Amino acid sequence: MRKFHLTTIWGIPIRVSLSLLIFLPVLAWLISSTAQIEVYAGIVSVLTGTQLDLARLQAGSTPWLVGGAAAIGLFASVALHELGHSYAAMRYGLETESITLWILGGLASFKTIPREWDREFWIAVAGPITSVLVGAVCYAALLLLPANATVVLFVVGWLAVTNIVLAVFNMLPAFPMDGGRVLRALLARNRPYASATRIAARIGTVFAVLFAVVGVLSFSPLLLLLALFIYGAATGESRTVALADLLEGLTVGDVARPATATIEASATVEELVDRMFADRTTEFTVTDGGDVVGVVTVQDFRALSKAEREADSVADLMETDLPRFEETVGAFDALVELDTGGSGAALVDGPSGTRVVSRQDFSSAMEMRRLIGNSGPF
Incomplete structure (x- = not known):
């Protein structure tokens, strides 16, 4: 109000x-x-x-x-x-x-x-x-x-x-x-x-x-x-x-995953769909010339027609205005910022390059901590 x-x-x-x-x-x-x-x-x-x-x-x-x-x-x-x-x-x-x-x-x-x-x-x-x-x-x-x-x-x-x-x-x-x-x-x-x-x-x-x-x-x-x-x-x-x-005790760098499932921004949406079926994953990190530039998920193209999937590129759909964190930022603080901004994922910068962290990564991390105890980073 x-x-x-x-x-x-x-x-x-x-x-x-x-x-x-x-x-x-x-x-x-x-x-x-x-x-x-x-x-x-x-x-x-x-x-x-x-x-x-x-x-x-x-x-x-x-x-x-x-x-x-x-x-x-x-x-x-x-x-x-x-x-x-x-x-x-x-x-x-x-x-x-x-x-x-x-x-x-x-x-x-x-x-x-x-x-x-x-x-x-x-x-x-x-x-x-x-x-x-x-x-x-x-x-x-x-x-x-x-x-x-x-x-x-x-x-x-x-x-x-x-x-x-x-x-x-x-x-x-x-x-x-x-x-x-x-x-x-x-x-x-x-x-x-x-x-x-x-x-x-x-x-x-x-x-x-x-x-x-x-x-x-x-x-x-x-x-x-x-x-x-x-x-x-x-x-x-x-x-x-x-x-x-x-x-507690985790940084966003501990939670973030390497950008293994990647797709080029210039790829068509139809190519993205084929990759999702082939790789059995619903989320891809989008790269442009090797640099991480965004994230695209199955929800981003679900409402598109077949003609639109063939005409549009991944760059047209991907989420680009993602929050960016240094990998030393606390995991909970990063999750709060994600919730506040309504973002589904964020980019994490560190010496080894840029990685991606999503809500699913936080959920997996918390489940692991629940199973193995809060003794420290896993």
Whole structure:
């Protein structure tokens, strides 16, 4: 979904998702409802010892003013929560690429996720700690504000309560929420990181199912959306960590294969088809005067007619804008770049010349590591 740049703090771009811009008026409307104002006015009255004037809060356009200010304040609090994570990461020398505010809260995107349990622990708890501090500051302000500042008292009191609720909710062990990451960090103290991730992810999927059930029973679309997010993120990160674990210690040079199945760029597609049948392979490295220039697979010509196969050359079909890696690049980093760019293969440069690495090569390498263990390059 489209994102808009809001500001930059500590060199970290703060972005706002279109989903949040659409949701903010809805949230303001929900907060401004009579029932919400009555509930939170009662809570603020208990916190301050001063009875808030409900008639004043509900007069004219005041409910919309209260709802809008509270909604904006909430997402400002979420931004501070994510900055808390980012500050802790900076203390460990880790880079935060961006912070995105969206319909379900905020997401701090880190360049790398630390595998040291203590680092992940403190980065994860830094967000809820920040929310508690923001709630405490709002509560202190609540005690200092004059009793006749009804609207300001309500908004500040609402933010005090909501920040504490935000901190508590985020500490639920529903991976990849903060509590789930804390759980993984604690599990990783005495077991492999991949195993800790699998356990935390399974617990996260259980919470996702619970949120979905409650969302259906309470007719809450947000809880259903949260359930989908947790389920997708938990299973996705578990899979990513498993891949990284299988490729740990390997470079893309270890995975790449020699360019044995080659065909000249000037060859016709019909010649390519004949070679595929003869050599029993569906992928060829394309060369031009001995230099590797691309890759061609059976999918590249499957939709062509017989006349087109005879007229077109391999150069017309081959994939040429392939990523290039030095053979010393980590295998997992190369695989991530392939996935990000949507490429099926990449060229690998080294002292012995240019080779090709495909997704199938990564799959074969991971299967070998799974069978023989992660003792090192094979």
